[in-house]
Amino acid sequence: MLTQSVDTLAAVAAVDLVKVYGSGDTAVRALDGVTVGFARAQFTAIMGPSGSGKSTLMHCLAGLDTATSGQALLGGTDLTKQSDKVLTKVRRERIGFVFQAFNLLPQLTAAQNITLPLELAGRRPDAHLYGHLTESLGIVGRLGHRPGELSGGQQQRVALARALMSRPEVVFADEPTGNLDSRSGAEVLLFLRNSVRELGQTIVMVTHDPGAAAYADRVVLLADGRVAGEIDRPDIASVTDALQSLAVAR
Numbered sequence: 001m002l003t004q005s006v007d008t009l010a011a012v013a014a015v016d017l018v019k020v021y022g023s024g025d026t027a028v029r030a031l032d033g034v035t036v037g038f039a040r041a042q043f044t045a046i047m048g049p050s051g052s053g054k055s056t057l058m059h060c061l062a063g064l065d066t067a068t069s070g071q072a073l074l075g076g077t078d079l080t081k082q083s084d085k086v087l088t089k090v091r092r093e094r095i096g097f098v099f100q101a102f103n104l105l106p107q108l109t110a111a112q113n114i115t116l117p118l119e120l121a122g123r124r125p126d127a128h129l130y131g132h133l134t135e136s137l138g139i140v141g142r143l144g145h146r147p148g149e150l151s152g153g154q155q156q157r158v159a160l161a162r163a164l165m166s167r168p169e170v171v172f173a174d175e176p177t178g179n180l181d182s183r184s185g186a187e188v189l190l191f192l193r194n195s196v197r198e199l200g201q202t203i204v205m206v207t208h209d210p211g212a213a214a215y216a217d218r219v220v221l222l223a224d225g226r227v228a229g230e231i232d233r234p235d236i237a238s239v240t241d242a243l244q245s246l247a248v249a250r
């Protein structure tokens with residue numbers, strides 16, 4: 001039974017999603033019936049107290065973890081019904097990932113890191129998009145370098161180009177500014193914001209930082225594995241207030 005309606009045209013949606021880790025007395029209900037949609041060409045931030053289920057929700061929606069029940073919809077595909085083989089293909093071809101720890105392959109150059117997922121999928125990189133991304137990210141002069149020769153901010157910009165090169169249906173960003181100084185972090189967030197406007201990219205980002213969430217179009221708040229509210233056109237004050245209210249309510 002659906003507890004809430006969900007936009008069926010959303011790029012990504014959870015429908016009554018439940019995730020239980022473990023069993024018996026030690027079972028943890030990390031997601032307790034989450035129904036939420038993430039609209040196309042929108043930048044959404046997921047926020048909430050530590051342990052509220054943010055990472056679990058993102059992992060289930062990205063096919064990185066399997067839900068206990070409910071649906072995890074990417075376009076028309078329910079990821080909870082797919083084999084591991086199909087999920088690997090979906091992650092490679094339909095989803096872009098940006099992680100706090102960059103996750104670049106150290107032995108490859110920046111250029112090779114950017115095009116590797118497409119090559120694994122047997123697709124030819126779009127030269128126009130490659131030029132656009134590397135120029136707007138300011139990494140044209142760094143493409144022959146390996147990750148160890150790049151600053152954190154440069155590595156994250158390479159990771160952003162890699163995530164967007166396949167024109168994914170959604171980019172999932174997990175604390176993408178968590179390891180960056182404030183200036184590099186702002187550049188990353190501005191790029192994400194612009195990619196929504198210029199490329200129509202859909203972005204779902206987990207963050208603890210109200211300043212980062214203020215770049216999003218919308219904030220979805222989680223508490224105790226449930227949707228606890230949302231904020232349209234967030235700013236730092238509205239996000240900080242909402243997080244404080246959640247902390248007081250616990």
Ligand SMILES: Nc1ncnc2c1ncn2[C@@H]1O[C@H](COP(=O)(O)OP(=O)(O)OP(=O)(O)O)[C@@H](O)[C@H]1O
Pocket residue numbers: 021022028029030048049050051052053054055056057
């Ligand atoms: N692999 C696991 N095994 C057991 N319990 C887990 C596992 N992963 C997460 N949990 C539990 O599920 C709940 C939700 O965790 P999750 O990591 O999704 O929260 P979060 O909101 O992302 O937290 P944080 O902000 O601290 O990263 C927590 O109680 C956590 O301890």
